[in-house]
Amino acid sequence: xxxxxxxxxxxxxxxxxxxxxxxxxxxxxxxxxxxxxxxxxxxxxxxxxxxxxxxxxxxxxxxxxxxxxxxxxxxxxxxxxxxxxxxxxxxxxxxxxxxxxxxxxxx
Numbered sequence: 001x002x003x004x005x006x007x008x009x010x011x012x013x014x015x016x017x018x019x020x021x022x023x024x025x026x027x028x029x030x031x032x033x034x035x036x037x038x039x040x041x042x043x044x045x046x047x048x049x050x051x052x053x054x055x056x057x058x059x060x061x062x063x064x065x066x067x068x069x070x071x072x073x074x075x076x077x078x079x080x081x082x083x084x085x086x087x088x089x090x091x092x093x094x095x096x097x098x099x100x101x102x103x104x105x106x107x
Contacts, residue, residue: 007035007055 002021004014013034018024023043033053040060048068058078065085 004031004034004036006033007053009035 002014002016002018003012004016005012013031014029016024021039021041021044024041024045026044026046026049028048029046030050031054032050034051034055036054036056036059038058039056041064042060043063044061045065046069047065049066050070051066051074052070053073054071054075056074056076056079059076060080061076061084062080062082063084067085067087069086
């Protein structure tokens with residue numbers, strides 16, 4: 001079971017009956033201000049998810065689909081974004097210093 005908390009560690013945002021988040025269906029999920037530091041999110045479907053203010057430092061988002069996701073204020077420092085699908089405007093309002101970037105931008 002996976003429990004995702006806010007950045008302060010007090011509020012439980014999501015409980016999933018699975019062992020990991022690799023290829024997880026997280027479409028339209030509200031993870032505002034979530035602590036996702038070093039999470040393995042390869043291939044996860046995060047379309048239209050609310051990740052505003054989320055801490056995604058060092059997260060592995062390889063092959064994840066972030067189209068339509070709200071990333072305003074998110075911290076993606078050190079995140080792995082190889083073949084991640086993102087809207088071009090996703091880079092405008094969050095801190096992003098990834099260690100590997102080869103995003104697939106949607107058209």
